[in-house]
Amino acid sequence: MSLSLLPKWRAKTVLEITPAFLKSQNIALLMMDFDNTIVPYTTNTPTQEVMQWLKDLKDAGVQLCVVSNSKKQRVPTFCKENGLDCITHSKKPFPKGIRQCLQKYNIDPKNAAIVGDQIFTDTLGGNGCKVTSILVQPIHNHNLPLKARYVLELPMRFISRNRRITK
Numbered sequence: 659m660s661l662s663l664l665p666k667w668r669a670k671t672v673l674e675i676t677p678a679f680l681k682s683q684n685i686a687l688l689m690m691d692f693d694n695t696i697v698p699y700t701t702n703t704p705t706q707e708v709m710q711w712l713k714d715l716k717d718a719g720v721q722l723c724v725v726s727n728s729k730k731q732r733v734p735t736f737c738k739e740n741g742l743d744c745i746t747h748s749k750k751p752f753p754k755g756i757r758q759c760l761q762k763y764n765i766d767p768k769n770a771a772i773v774g775d776q777i778f779t780d781t782l783g784g785n786g787c788k789v790t791s792i793l794v795q796p797i798h799n800h801n802l803p804l805k806a807r808y809v810l811e812l813p814m815r816f817i818s819r820n821r822r823i824t825k
C-alpha cells in the first residue's frame with residue numbers, strides 16, 4: 659500500500675484527460691471526484707466543455723464512475739440526470755469507495771485511474787489502492803477551509819509540477 663501524496667499525473671482540468679491518453683495508459687475505468695473536479699461546490703451545472711468531455715469518454719468506451727465523499731443529494735441527482743454511475747460516502751482517502759468501485763467493475767487497479775482536485779483525499783486514496791492518480795486544479799475554492807487545504811497541498815503540487823499530461 660502506497661501512502662504517497664504525489665499524484666502520478668497532473669492536469670489543469672479534466673478536459674486534458676482524453677480517451678487517447680487513457681488508452682495509452684491502459685486505463686479502462688475512470689473514477690471521478692465530484693466537487694471542484696467536475697463542477698464547483700456552488701453549482702450543479704457543468705460547463706458545456708465538461709458535458710462534451712463526459713460524452714467523448716463514454717463514446718470511446720471508457721467506464722465512468724463518480725466516487726465522492728459527499729453525503730449530499732446533489733451528487734446522485736447529478737449522476738442520474740447525466741447518466742453516470744455513482745458511489746457516494748466513499749470516505750477517501752480510505753479504500754472503501756475506491757475498492758467498491760473496482761469490485762463493481764471487476765477491474766484491476768492497474769487498469770483504473772482516479773481524478774480529483776484534492777491530494778489528501780483523491781490522490782492519497784488512489785495511490786493507496788494502486789489506482790493511477792490524476793490531480794487537477796480545483797475549479798473554485800470558494801471558502802477559507804478549501805483555500806487553507808490548498809495551501810497545505812502546495813509543496814506536493816510543486817514537487818509533482820513536471821508530471822503534467824499536457825506539457
Ligand SMILES: [Mg+2]
Nearest residue numbers: 691693694775
Ligand atoms: Mg473535490
